[in-house]
Every structure is written in C-alpha cells, then in structure tokens.
Amino acid sequence: QLQLHESGPGLVKPSETLSLTCTVSGDSITNSSHYWGWIRQSPGKGLEWIGSLYYIGRTNYNPSLKSRVTISADTSTNQVSLKLNSVVAADTAVYYCAKHSGVASFDSWGQGTLVTVSS
Amino acid sequence: DIQMTQSPSTLSASVGDRVTITCRASQSIRGWLAWYQQKPGKAPNLLIYKATTLQNGVPSRFSGSGSGTEFTLTITSLQPDDFATYYCQQYNIYPFTFGPGTKVDI
Numbered sequence: 470q471l472q473l474h475e476s477g478p479g480l481v482k483p484s485e486t487l488s489l490t491c492t493v494s495g496d497s498i499t500n501s502s503h504y505w506g507w508i509r510q511s512p513g514k515g516l517e518w519i520g521s522l523y524y525i526g527r528t529n530y531n532p533s534l535k536s537r538v539t540i541s542a543d544t545s546t547n548q549v550s551l552k553l554n555s556v557v558a559a560d561t562a563v564y565y566c567a568k569h570s571g572v573a574s575f576d577s578w579g580q581g582t583l584v585t586v587s588s
Numbered sequence: 589d590i591q592m593t594q595s596p597s598t599l600s601a602s603v604g605d606r607v608t609i610t611c612r613a614s615q616s617i618r619g620w621l622a623w624y625q626q627k628p629g630k631a632p633n634l635l636i637y638k639a640t641t642l643q644n645g646v647p648s649r650f651s652g653s654g655s656g657t658e659f660t661l662t663i664t665s666l667q668p669d670d671f672a673t674y675y676c677q678q679y680n681i682y683p684f685t686f687g688p689g690t691k692v693d694i
Contacts, residue, residue, distance in 0.1 A: 506684075516632070516675060516686035531683040532589075565631055572679050574622035576643065578631035 471495040473566050473579035480585050481560075487553040487584055491566030498547050499524045504569050505549040507540060510581070511562035521569065522549055556586045590614050590678050592687035599692050607663040609690045611676035616656045620680040623652055623661045626689075627672045635674075636661065666692070 477489035491505065498505060506521035520530035522540045530538050539552045549566060563583050567575035591614035601607050611621065619639040624632035634643045636652040639659055649664045663670055671694060676687040 515688050516677070518684040518686070529682050533683070567631075569679075572620070572682075574634055574637040574677065574679055575624075575632070576634050576637070578633070581631050 471568065471577050473568065473577060475564060475566050475579045475582040477582060477584070479583055480587065481556055482588050483557055483586055484555055487551070487556050487560065487586075489551045489564055489566075489582065489584070491549040491551070491579060493547050493549065493568075497544075498542055498549060499544055502570050504571060504573075505540075505542070506567050506569055506575060507549075507551045508565045508567055508575070509560075509562040510565070511559070513559070514562075517562075519551065519553075519564075558586050560584070561586045589683055590617060590681065590685050592676055592678055592685050594674075594676060594687040594690050596690060597688065599690060600694065601666050601692060602694065603666055603668060605666045607666050607670075607692060609661045609674055609692075611654075611659045611661070611687050613657045613659075613678055613680075617678040617680035619655045620678060621652075621654070621659050622677045622679065623650075624675045624677065625670075625672045626675065632675060663692075 472494045474492045481487045504521045507519040510516050520540050537554050563581040565581045566579045568577040569575050593612045595610045621639045623636040626632040640652045651662050673689045673691045675689050
C-alpha cells in the first residue's frame with residue numbers, strides 16, 4: 470500500500486529556505502507511471518499546486534512560485550524533496566506531497582506538515 | 589492560469605438530503621476535473637476523476653457530471669460522514685488549479 474510522509478522544520482525564518490522531504494513507501498519513486506507533486510494549503514489562498522517531479526528529473530512548477538522552487542528526487546532513499554527559498558509570511562501553510570499519474574488527479578496524499586514562517 | 593470557482597461556498601444540509609455542488613472553470617477543461625473531500629486536519633481525498641469516474645472505494649452515493657466549463661458533484665442521501673469540505677481541481681493544463689471549496693455542514 471502506497472504511503473507518503475512529509476517531514477521537515479515546522480518553523481522557518483523570513484528570507485530563509487523552506488526544505489521538506491516526502492518519504493514514499495510501498496512503491497518506488499522511479500515507477501514510470503507516477504509523478505510526485507507538492508501542494509500547499511493556507512487559509513488565505515486555499516489549495517495551491519506548487520510543482521511536480523517525474524523520476525527522470527523532469528519537473529513542472531507553478532509559474533507563481535517557479536523562481537523560488539526546486540523539487541528533486543533521491544532514488545537511494547525513495548524520497549522527494551521540496552525547497553522554497555526567500556520565504557515570507559504568506560508561505561505559511563500546510564504542505565502536502567501527493568502522487569499523480571501524468572496530467573491527472575492526485576490519488577494518494579501524505580498527511581501534510583505545517584510550516585510557519587516567522588522570526 | 590485557469591480559474592476555478594465553486595458554488596455555494598457553504599451549504600447547510602441534513603442527513604438524507606440530496607446535495608449538489610457546482611464547479612466552473614474560466615475556460616474549457618474538457619473532462620479533466622477531479623473532486624476531493626477534505627475533513628478538518630486531514631489531507632484531501634480523491635472522490636471523482638475525469639469528471640464522472642468514481643475512485644475505488646468511494647460510495648456510490650457520490651456522482652459527478654459535466655464537461656467543458658461547468659461541472660457538478662452530487663451526493664444522494666447525505667450521510668453523517670459526508671459533512672466536510674469539497675474541492676474541485678482542473679488538470680487539463682499546468683498549472684493545476686483548485687476551486688476555493690464548498691463546506692457542507694449541518
């Protein structure tokens with residue numbers, strides 16, 4: 470059974486880099502059928518797709534965040550990482566990782582992790 | 589970006605009611621629409637994809653319809669477990685975008 474689990478610091482200072490990891494179990498992130506996405510949810514902006522990664526290193530990012538986002542994979546640990554730099558208070562949100570199969574709906578989600586941006 | 593809107597934003601209903609939520613896209617997304625249910629403190633859960641296809645394990649009282657720019661999610665005979673917030677999402681083109689949600693409460 471596929472499981473996704475987000476982890477990382479719950480508090481990040483303004484202007485610093487938010488770094489999160491999604492650990493995937495029950496399947497390999499190199500499965501050619503799957504994409505691995507990051508979505509965030511804040512009270513002010515609802516659900517926002519951040520970007521997605523295909524295992525061969527192909528990525529798609531939301532243009533609104535593209536200049537600050539990097540999504541990468543570590544196949545040795547079966548993890549997908551998110552880095553968001555130069556964070557501001559508006560980046561405070563619950564961050565989810567989720568699986569989709571190409572241009573498709575998100576059919577498996579992690580439980581989410583709250584990240585607060587504050588000094 | 590494709591903008592998604594939902595109506596109503598809040599819906600008060602009772603157990604046994606038939607409930608309909610509408611989702612509209614700012615341009616045609618053909619049938620590339622998903623519906624999710626989210627309960628407080630939990631991740632969204634996929635209910636319907638490709639506008640009308642029920643995800644495995646989702647009760648048959650949920651159904652979806654529509655294409656192009658207008659879609660509906662219907663819950664026949666609302667159950668206590670169905671009180672939640674529902675979101676639509678388009679995946680016709682990047683960036684994927686979500687609707688603002690419809691909260692179904694008592």
